[in-house]
Amino acid sequence: MFERFTRSARDVVKGAVTHSERAGHDSVEEAHLLLALLDREGSRASFVLAALGAKERRDSIAAALEEVRRRGGMSRADVDALAGLGIDLGEIVSRVEQVHGEGALAGSRRGPAGVVRSGRRPFTPEAKDVLVRALRVVTGERGRQLGDEHLLLALTLGRGAVADVLAEHGVTEGSVRRVLQGGDGQALAG
Numbered sequence: 001m002f003e004r005f006t007r008s009a010r011d012v013v014k015g016a017v018t019h020s021e022r023a024g025h026d027s028v029e030e031a032h033l034l035l036a037l038l039d040r041e042g043s044r045a046s047f048v049l050a051a052l053g054a055k056e057r058r059d060s061i062a063a064a065l066e067e068v069r070r071r072g073g074m075s076r077a078d079v080d081a082l083a084g085l086g087i088d089l090g091e092i093v094s095r096v097e098q099v100h101g102e103g104a105l106a107g108s109r110r111g112p113a114g115v116v117r118s119g120r121r122p123f124t125p126e127a128k129d130v131l132v133r134a135l136r137v138v139t140g141e142r143g144r145q146l147g148d149e150h151l152l153l154a155l156t157l158g159r160g161a162v163a164d165v166l167a168e169h170g171v172t173e174g175s176v177r178r179v180l181q182g183g184d185g186q187a188l189a190g
Helices: 007-023 030-039 043-049 058-070 076-084 089-102 125-140 150-156 161-168 173-182
Strands: none
Touching: 007 030, 007 043, 007 150, 007 161, 030 058, 030 125, 030 161, 030 173, 043 150, 043 173, 058 161, 076 173, 125 150, 150 161, 150 173
């Protein structure tokens, strides 16, 4: 699969690993892929993200992703569903953190005494799904190369917290495709 990745897409994957390492996680998550995409400059995905205003809202997106992590990965839809049942997830998170410490539900991958385990960081099943969806987007377009724009599209096509955060910031499959098509149906040059 990786032989089809453009240099830009490979750089996103490397950037995601770096984000995982910096955060002290022993696996690469969907959120790390998104953060790596937001870090890109001069690529198709960076153009799309800038056109949709996501680049200037990077801090807001990063904070929303951190809040999702703090909630144990629960999406906005999950939070709303629980609220509909009279369950206040914010209160539950607060109580768990009072007993077990801040970020207890975040699933920190740090070892004993906060030491980060070193070594290779595998991709979570959700992050692997992003790569598979990106490949499906490329094959659906009868393309040969998987670019960072395909990774962005794959993130918008997912279900769950990262796709929710993107949608809350105006980055949806439809908006990404409109920008990639140049608004007039003509694909942007790669």
